[in-house]
Amino acid sequence: MRFIRTIGLAITMFTLVQATATAGVIIGGTRIIFDGAKKEASISVNNPDATPYLIQSWIDEQEGGSGKAPFIITPPMY
Incomplete structure (x- = not known):
């Protein structure tokens, strides 16, 4: 009975504890509006973390x- 009570308490604690998320990559925006008078548009991507990440666009x-x-993304992988 004590084992079941301990398991129930552990499950309750795990559901109540919120997990934190940390971002390893910071993206300057989610969309780019392309000006037809210009030849290119860019967006900044920054990785302040020591861990390398693979980004696909x-x-x-x-x-x-x-x-x-009528567009291409270069490079499609960062």
């Missing part, structure tokens, strides 16, 4: 769009 098609977007 892509272009989503517009709903009802007709195929490929």
Whole structure:
């Protein structure tokens, strides 16, 4: 009986404790609005952590769009 009570208390404690999240990569924004008069648009990506992270970027098609977007992302992996 004591074992079941201890397990129940442990499960309750685990559900009440909130996990913290720390960001290793800081991104300057989530969207880029491209000015047609310019040749490029950029966004800043910063990794202040000592741990290396792999970041993938892509272009989503517009709903009802007709195929490929007229843009490329270089490099697609950071």
